[in-house]
Amino acid sequence: MNQDIHVVVEHLRGQVADITYVALAAARGLAAGSGGSLAAVLLGHNDEGLAGDLGADRVLYIDDPALADFNPEHYAGALTELISADPPRCVLFGDTSMGAETAGILSARLDLPLVSRCRSVDTANGALSFVSQICGGKILVEGALPEPVSLVTMVPGHYQPEEGRGAVAPEVIQTSISPRVAGRVTFNAYLEPAVGDIDISSVSVLVAVGRGIANEDNVEMAEELAEALGGAVCGSRPVVDQGWLPTTRMVGKSGKRVKPDVYLALGISGAPEHVEGMSGSELTIAVNTDVGAPIFDVAQYGSDVDLLDLLPVLIEQVQAAKEG
Ligand SMILES: Cc1cc2nc3c(=O)[nH]c(=O)nc-3n(C[C@H](O)[C@H](O)[C@H](O)COP(=O)(O)OP(=O)(O)OC[C@H]3O[C@@H](n4cnc5c(N)ncnc54)[C@H](O)[C@@H]3O)c2cc1C
Secondary structure, eight states, X not given: OOOOEEEEOOEETTEEOHHHHHHHHHHXXXXXXXXXXXXXXXXXXXXXXXXXXXXXSEEEEEEOGGGSSOOHHHHXXXXXXXXHHSOOSEEEEXXXXXXXXXXXXXXXXXXXOEEEEEEEEEEETTEEEEEEEXXXXXXXXXXXXXXXXXXXXXXXXXXXXXXXXXXXXXXEEEOOOOOOOOOSSOOOOOOOOOOSSOOGGGOSEEEEEOGGGOSHHHHHHHHHHHHHHTOEEEEOHHHHHTTSSOGGGBBSTTSBOOOOSEEEEESOOOOHHHHHHHTTOSEEEEEOSOTTOTHHHHOSEEEOSOHHHHHHHHHHHHHHHHHO
């Protein structure tokens, strides 16, 4: 047993996910409090190059052909060996499809407590604690991270990814671990999202609509505003589930990750699954009649006016400003 903090690196198609840097930023404070060091755990095949800007004291690199593509069974197999050989104080993952699945398997397999959806972690007098957001982000729960080993999944919002990047490349230690492959889960193919619609991940102004838009006809107003602003419309999952927008416009865990200059969130509550896809926005402006909505935690500007009153006025003002 040691007091080290591990962060499992999430990567896809040669790119480290922002949530990894968020977890590294969180882990830096934990390591300072626990008195241990901070290790990024990188699993892959010929992926050593991804280690360069990880803000960790060292990178534990597990290289194996079975880890070339994400496979929860293989990831959990390799991490089981790593954690069992020298258990750290805490292992952080992103609260993403990849992270939550791997952490869940590990928790069951190693009988370790898993604290999910943490927005922040802290230390006071050497005691490690967490703040987790539940009920779609509306309730915050505080507690101590169980000893001796805890698994944690992190949601974005509290730490900036930049805080988790290192200026100097960390030492990379190649481990001799290889995942035991049972072959129950196999990787078949990576499916690129269907083309044909605009790619919202490369649009600089996004007008995002949530359930608060109330009906399909009102989406037209959002389209009008987006057009006036030179941007595009996207939405939360309920809007897509209702068929008011195509799947290609969904932002979040099951949709796309976007990084626009401006993200105007209209009638979106700010559930963790949605925030996961838009927390990289340069500027977020939220309009929501519920002042307690979690979207205001990630927005720089906000208003609690009724979006259906605001939209016609906003369209008029933007069009007038363009003409004037
Ligand atoms: C495994 C999993 C994956 C998921 N993936 C995604 C995903 O990729 N993307 C995603 O978005 N969700 C995803 N979800 C769903 C997510 O948990 C939330 O349910 C969803 O994001 C809520 O969407 P919403 O904010 O539009 O609706 P709600 O949570 O219902 O919020 C509507 C908001 O509109 C406000 N409002 C209502 N009327 C008005 C008005 N007239 N003016 C101003 N404000 C108003 C309300 O106050 C409320 O805050 C996922 C869930 C799971 C379990």
